Amino acid sequence: MSERNTRESGDRVPAIAVSGLAKRYGDIEALRGLSFEIGPGEVVGFLGPNGAGKTTTMRILTGFIPASDGEVRIAGRDIFSDALEARRAVGYLPETPPLYPEMTPESYIDFVAKLKDVPRANRKRAVERSLERCGLSEVRNREIRQLSKGFRQRVGLAQAIVHEPKVLILDEPTVGLDPIQIREIRTLIGDLASTGGQTVLLSTHILPEVEAICQRVILLDRGRMALDQSMAELTGGGKSLEEVFARVMTRDEATEGEAA
Ligand SMILES: Nc1ncnc2c1ncn2[C@@H]1O[C@H](COP(=O)(O)OP(=O)(O)OP(=O)(O)O)[C@@H](O)[C@H]1O
Ligand SMILES: [Mg+2]
Incomplete structure (x- = not known):
């Protein structure tokens, strides 16, 4: 059972490893040096305002579009140089x-x-x-x-x-659904993670959805990481996600132009 292509063995290989990811569409810098790791079995909410770069990141993670710079590994496989194996390890629900x-x-x-x-x-x-x-x-x-x-x-x-697949990438999976369907899809996603052991990265604008199913939140803003924290840390102070985010986003505007 030698897996020559993976750097480590077993569960220590991150399900998703992103480092220095950049994406330019002509003059638009959609991603500006994004790095994060997600461990096996984690369910992570991928948030940020419209145009923050969520879909762009997800398309790169699933091998649909190339990055301008940076590295992506899915279950230890490089999405660019080992594309076939990496893509096999990932399931993708596009927008x-x-x-x-x-x-x-x-x-x-x-x-x-x-x-x-x-x-x-x-x-x-x-x-x-x-x-x-x-x-x-x-x-x-x-x-x-x-x-x-x-x-x-x-x-x-x-x-x-x-x-x-070991890794599920879901781009706004509940958009346009009625409340009952939303609840069913949420339950299904939760089940996939708990019984299937799958790693889930999901984007959404519905904060209660994140509170209901995610253990961790990554917040993007203009192609950069604005916050990466566990749900417990985020809501531990008795604040709702909405309040926490409002604070992060206004702080970002105040420091606009300074180095991140
Ligand atoms: N094919 C493309 N060509 C040019 N620019 C693009 C393209 N796709 C995305 N962009 C730009 O890249 C930036 C990031 O877009 P992206 O779709 O990744 O954001 P998002 O976080 O998914 O937003 P939303 O919440 O609206 O889905 C935006 O400025 C967008 O206009
Ligand atoms: Mg999007």
Whole structure:
């Protein structure tokens, strides 16, 4: 069982390791030297105002776009030089999941399982399990285009987990869902982490959601880290997340232009 490509063995390898990450889109500096590590099994809320760089970071972590500078390792694998292995270790729910409206949840998840190289012998079981976990069993044979937004979001989640990745990257997984669906998706994410041992990085603008499921918060602001703290530390003083963030963001504005 030698894993030549990983630097350490077992659980000490961070699930996500980001160092000096930078991304420029022409003149726009979307990320400006971002570094953090997330350990196996952690559920981390990835927050920040619109345009802070959350989606950009997630796209780089999942190998969808290249970085301008910096290093990313997923479960010890370099996302640039060891892209295939690194991408295999990650499941990604993008802001807008690329679903095929003519397919059914079952055929789509099976298709994704093939793309993700789930071995043939396990594929049926993997598809079954993923449909079941995401509450899709009853609609498995309907066309995706006939499904409500919440169910389409579940299909997005099902494709992210079908290959049982160590790391889940979820970009606003509950956006546009009704309160009941939001609660169900939250429970599902919590279950994936507690029973599946998966590491979850999730972006959202809903702070109670973060309080409900995350153990740690990373707050981005204009492409930089504004805060990285455990939930216990953050809310230990009896303040709500909203108050803590309002304070961090106003402090940042006051020191705008100074070195970070
Ligand atoms: N393809 C692109 N081309 C040019 N600029 C981009 C592109 N994608 C993102 N940007 C810019 O990069 C910055 C970060 O955007 P990003 O989408 O990562 O933010 P975000 O934190 O996900 O915001 P939101 O909360 O609105 O989803 C913004 O200034 C945005 O305009
Ligand atoms: Mg975004």
